[in-house]
Amino acid sequence: MAELVRDRVGAAGRGATTVADRVVAKIAAQAAREALTAVPKGGSAPHASVVVHREAARVAVSLELGYPSDIGRQCGAVRGRVRHRVEELAGLEVHEVTVHVERLHSPHTAPDKARERLR
Numbered sequence: 001m002a003e004l005v006r007d008r009v010g011a012a013g014r015g016a017t018t019v020a021d022r023v024v025a026k027i028a029a030q031a032a033r034e035a036l037t038a039v040p041k042g043g044s045a046p047h048a049s050v051v052v053h054r055e056a057a058r059v060a061v062s063l064e065l066g067y068p069s070d071i072g073r074q075c076g077a078v079r080g081r082v083r084h085r086v087e088e089l090a091g092l093e094v095h096e097v098t099v100h101v102e103r104l105h106s107p108h109t110a111p112d113k114a115r116e117r118l119r
Contacts, residue, residue: 035081040105
């Protein structure tokens with residue numbers, strides 16, 4: 001038994017765990033979905049891109065929101081949730097989370113399927 005304890009290698013000597021950028025991007029996109037109240041009807045789910053340098057990440061999230069909505073509050077919630085989940089799940093320090101609102105969806109401008117069929 002004493003030989004087994006002596007042959008154990010410390011954590012630093014066993015290697016390192018790296019998380020691929022695309023995995024961090026998927027974590028960020030899922031976190032953005034969790035932060036939003038709902039994806040607008042006809043809209044697409046949030047997507048993210050990341051740049052990882054050493055133990056730090058910069059995240060860019062693109063999303064669509066319903067109109068009318070409190071854009072600032074929703075973007076703030078996305079930034080907070082993304083930062084928390086990436087730090088928690090990937091073990092990276094998040095220096096920046098940029099949120100790009102690509103489109104606002106209004107129920108008044110959505111195409112009406114009934115009218116389209118009548119034409």
